[in-house]
Amino acid sequence: xxxxxxxxxxxxxxxxxxxxxxxxxxxxxxxxxxxxxxxxxxxxxxxxxxxxxxxxxxxxxxxxxxxxxxxxxxxxxxxxxxxxxxxxxxxxxxxxxxxxxxxxxxxxxxxxxxx
Amino acid sequence: xxxxxxxxxxxxxxxxxxxxxxxxxxxxxxxxxxxxxxxxxxxxxxxxxxxxxxxxxxxxxxxxxxxxxxxxxxxxxxxxxxxxxxxxxxxxxxxxxxxxxxxxxxxxxxxx
Numbered sequence: 101x102x103x104x105x106x107x108x109x110x111x112x113x114x115x116x117x118x119x120x121x122x123x124x125x126x127x128x129x130x131x132x133x134x135x136x137x138x139x140x141x142x143x144x145x146x147x148x149x150x151x152x153x154x155x156x157x158x159x160x161x162x163x164x165x166x167x168x169x170x171x172x173x174x175x176x177x178x179x180x181x182x183x184x185x186x187x188x189x190x191x192x193x194x195x196x197x198x199x200x201x202x203x204x205x206x207x208x209x210x211x212x213x214x215x
Numbered sequence: 216x217x218x219x220x221x222x223x224x225x226x227x228x229x230x231x232x233x234x235x236x237x238x239x240x241x242x243x244x245x246x247x248x249x250x251x252x253x254x255x256x257x258x259x260x261x262x263x264x265x266x267x268x269x270x271x272x273x274x275x276x277x278x279x280x281x282x283x284x285x286x287x288x289x290x291x292x293x294x295x296x297x298x299x300x301x302x303x304x305x306x307x308x309x310x311x312x313x314x315x316x317x318x319x320x321x322x323x324x325x326x327x
Contacts, residue, residue, distance in 0.1 A: 131314055142221075142305055143318040150313075188258075192314050201246050201265070201309055202273065203316055205258045 104189060106206035113214050118176040120209045122189035127170060129191040134163065134174045137186045137208070146174070146187075176211075184213045217242045219308050219319040227325045234293040236322050238306030246309035247289040248316065249273075249281065251302040258305065264289055296326045 105123045112118045124132065130151050135143040149156045149163045149172075156163045162175040172189055186208040192201065222237035240247065248263040250273075260273030264283040278300060282290040293300055303323050307316040 133315065135318075140321075140323070142219075142321040143307075145315060145317060148313060148315055201248070201263060201314060201316075202260050203248075203258075203307075207257050 104191060104204050104206040106187075106189060106209045108207065109210050109212070111212040111214065112179050114179060114181055116179055118179045118183070118211055118213075120174045120176075120187050120189075120211065122172040122174075122206050124170050124172065124189070124191045124204075126191055126193045126204070127167065128194050130194055131192055132163075132165065132172050133190045133192075133203070134161075134172075135188040135190065137188065139185075143188065179211075179213050181213045181215060184211055186210050217308065217310065217317040219306060219317050221304075221306055221319040221322050223322050224320060225323045225325075227327065228293075228296050229327055230297060232293075232296050232326075234296050234324065234326075236291040236293075236304055236306075236324070238289045238291070238308075238319055239287050240289075240308035240317070241287065242308065242310065242317075243286065244308040244310060245286070246311075247283070248307040248309070249279075249289065249291045250305045250307065251275070252305055252321075253302050261291065296324075298326050300324065301326045 103125045133148040134146040160177045164173045188208045190203045190205045219240045249261045250258045252258045262281040264270045280292045305321050306319040
């Protein structure tokens with residue numbers, strides 16, 4: 101079945117690294133995504149990773165993918181107070197399995213950054 | 216940059232009213248989506264469209280309909296608003312081939 105799991109809450113101090121974890125169930129998903137949502141706002145795409153990659157780095161963001169364990173993580177280096185938000189991981193099952201583009205979201209991890 | 220806009224950030228309507236939520240994208244994307252987001256329930260897909268005049272039901276289509284007369288515009292219609300449709304509504308547009316969905320800013324709808 102389709103299910104994406106995340107821990108609900110993470111608290112870090114400003115300047116530390118944050119690691120947000122996610123597990124997913126559909127090993128045939130082609131792409132996996134990380135979104136950020138600030139209060140009252142829509143979802144902002146942070147980054148995505150193709151399923152044949154192990155790692156992707158984009159400035160302060162590092163995404164690690166372990167396909168064997170179906171585990172995805174997002175590391176934010178030098179976390180700032182402006183990084184406080186809810187972070188969603190999402191997968192998109194491949195076409196032909198009854199899906200035509202629906203994203204499967206985790207429940208979101210609230211990141212609290214303390215000054 | 217991909218730009219997805221939604222017609223209103225906040226909307227207050229009365230029970231029984233017909234409500235139109237509009238979404239516009241400027242990237243010539245074929246696939247567009249409407250989700251609603253509720254505390255504890257996450258994001259749920261209402262409807263999506265993969266081309267002009269084409270639509271498919273998502274997971275929770277009851278009480279909603281959609282319209283896609285032009286490629287750039289995807290409208291969500293609440294035929295007769297009810298209080299349980301109070302929610303945050305998010306529109307998304309999909310880029311191929313990465314299947315990346317870009318979201319609008321959301322519409323916070325309150326039905327009294």
